[in-house]
Structure formats: structure tokens, C-alpha cells
Amino acid sequence: MTPQPAPVGGTTGTGVRTGRVEVRYFAAAAEAAGVQEEHVDLPPGTTVGGLLDALAERHGPALADVAARCALLVDGVLHRDRDARVGAAVRVDVLPPFAGG
Template structure:
């Protein structure tokens, strides 16, 4: 993401409001990120792809590789399109493919 991250509810230099999202990692995504959850400040206009790129930059290539195969639930709604806006979501779940049914 190219704009500054500021505390939730703060503003960027342009006066636009930012939001804080809880990111939860499951299975291989948690292993690759080295954690099960974290909070991330997002500037306005952040897309699913922007978020994934920022998380990969933060946690390294192992997470980038896993995230490329993951489904993302944005406030419980499945998003596979990298251009989909995160909007005012409060939670994003990173779900790698699971074996079995």
C-alpha cells in the first residue's frame, strides 16, 4: 500500500479516514505469517490485492506463496478478486485450501 497507515479512526494527510481491520490466519497461512491474527490499519480505497501485498511484504515470501492460493472472507463474504475493495470491513479471514471435504 502506498499511503501511510495511521491508527484506526485517524486521518491521512489528505484528511481521508482510515480503518483498522482484524486479519485472522488459518492453517498454512498462520504458519507462514507466524501468527494467528493481527490488526492492520488500512487507507481508504484499499483492495483485497493491496491488503495481500502488504501482508506478504510484512511477513515474507512464504505468506505470499500461501496467500496466492487462499480464499479471503471479508466480513464473512468470500472475495477472490484482487480488485475488490476491502471497504469498511472489520475482519478478514485468510483461508488456505483445506484437504478433505
């Protein structure tokens, strides 16, 4: 049986509160992830790097390679620092470099 994700603002089996974030992938990131968007439950204190690592673990090395070059918009704000906290974000956009623009 596939475990169901914790509800938004729910708890994990250990009682740690989680938050759900919508992750949207664009261009090469979507191709590497195999999806254009998904919802991910994050424990408190998750960093940008922690989120990227979790996504790479979920989708494999192709996404890890692309994500290393991506910009992340966390609720519309650019984050490049892997140690920055995701906080109570609602949406994270994974944007690979685009040519020509």
C-alpha cells in the same frame, strides 16, 4: 522508536482516513505469517490485492506464496477478485485450501 498504528477511523500522517481491520490467519497462512491474528490499518479504497500485497510485504515471501492460493472472507463474504474493495470491513479471514472437506 516503533511507530504506533493509527487508531480505528483515525488518520495517517498525511491526513488520509484509515480503518482498522482484524486479519485472522488459519493453518498454513498462520504458519507463514508467524501470527494467528493481527490488526492492520488500511487507507480508503484498499483492494483485496492491495491488502494481500501489504501482508506479504509485512510477513515475507512464504506468506505471499500461501496467500496466492488462499480464499479471503471479508466480513464473512468470500472474495476472490483482487480488485474488489475491502471497504469498511471489520474482519478478514485468510483461509488456505483445506484437504478432505
